[in-house]
Amino acid sequence: MAILIPNEQARRIFMERQQLSLPPGRALTKAGLLQLIDDLGFVQVDSIATVERAHNMILFSRNQTYRREHLTALLEKDRELFEHWTHDASIIPARFFRYWKHRFRRREPIIAERWKKWHGEDFDAAFAETLQHICENGAIMSRDMKAEEHKSGGWWNWHPNKTALEYFWHTGKLAIGGRVNFQKIYDLTERVIPPHHYQPEVSEAEFTDWACRNALQKLGFATSGEIAAFWDIVTPEEAKNWVRQHRDELVEVLIETADGSKPRLSFAFAGFIQTLADLPEPPARVRVLSPFDPLLRNRDRAERLFNFFYRIEVFVPEPKRQYGYYVFPLLEGDRMIGRIDMKADRKSGTLEVRKLWLERGIRSSAGRLEKLEAELLRVGRFAGVSKITYQSDWRSA
16 A cells, blocks of 8 residues: 655655755765765756856755866866766666666667768768767867868867757767867767766666666656656656566555645655655745756746746747746755856856746745845855845845
8 A cells, every 4th residue: 555655745756856855955965966966867958048047056056165176176087077968868777877878879879870861961970080080189169160161171160069069969979078168179978977877788777677676776766767767768658567477575655736626646755754754855945946957947847846837938939938048946845945047256246136936825025035135245255256236126025
């Protein structure tokens, strides 16, 4: 018989797995940062820097002693992290690279067919030359190819070679060795991923088991669909089969929803119930989350657990936006309490707060606004600004 997990407990389980239950001011070393990313599984990368780029915001929201230079060192010097695709471009522990080899093999024919539709039948015309150039001359950026085209007027055609770089990255022949002003530096994968992470092979069965088992560990509880969606490297059918084959290791749990609708049948590892008494209480402070925070990545799951409907409106035409271009979710304790529209103006050294929307039933009490201002000051310092300005009607919505 399935065990009912109350909604508050379910939220705290998920937050604990998402590393949001520890004190955010604890000291974080470079090794601790690697462990944090390993515990999360991945950190999404995005180029928008309205306040700070997504990966930095995600890590800062969990630990406010996080140092960007540690992340750069882990990616570009120690090579203990690599950039690739989960559901989107992400930073991933390099020890998982052996499993990504299966993703490369599975995705290559799909990507080839898709890119043929995007770029035409001859989309791969410059592939051989691009790869040969990198083999012989080393790492390259797409802008270097553009410069070469101007010099020679030869095969360095910007469009097909940019296509080649991205195609080879998506299919595993190239890796990102670093970035300059957020532009990727591409090199042969075997020159980027250390041998002890690059060489190991795992079977198809080991790959599927790892992908499903690891996803469930990081989610705490999940449906088979949520297990498949976590890494986006196995199919929903494979996740269903994995659950069926491992029922002796799993228990059924009913997850109470935040809005009181029908509880959702999910799975957890046996022994899961015994751990519930030791769940930590999340810090009571207000925290600003990235729009790409993994707590909210599965929008439907987040809505069931937190009764918080959130969508990024970057690609929504301005007149149709409900909130704004790039609006940050607000977390207080174990509740999503609202969202805020703000921007860091580094020239003036100011964090410009444009609008605050609190969720229904959440009061704008003096204590809550004080906690919010304290967090905005922390975020501002992290983004390199020292002052906060508020638009005159910022609390009117």
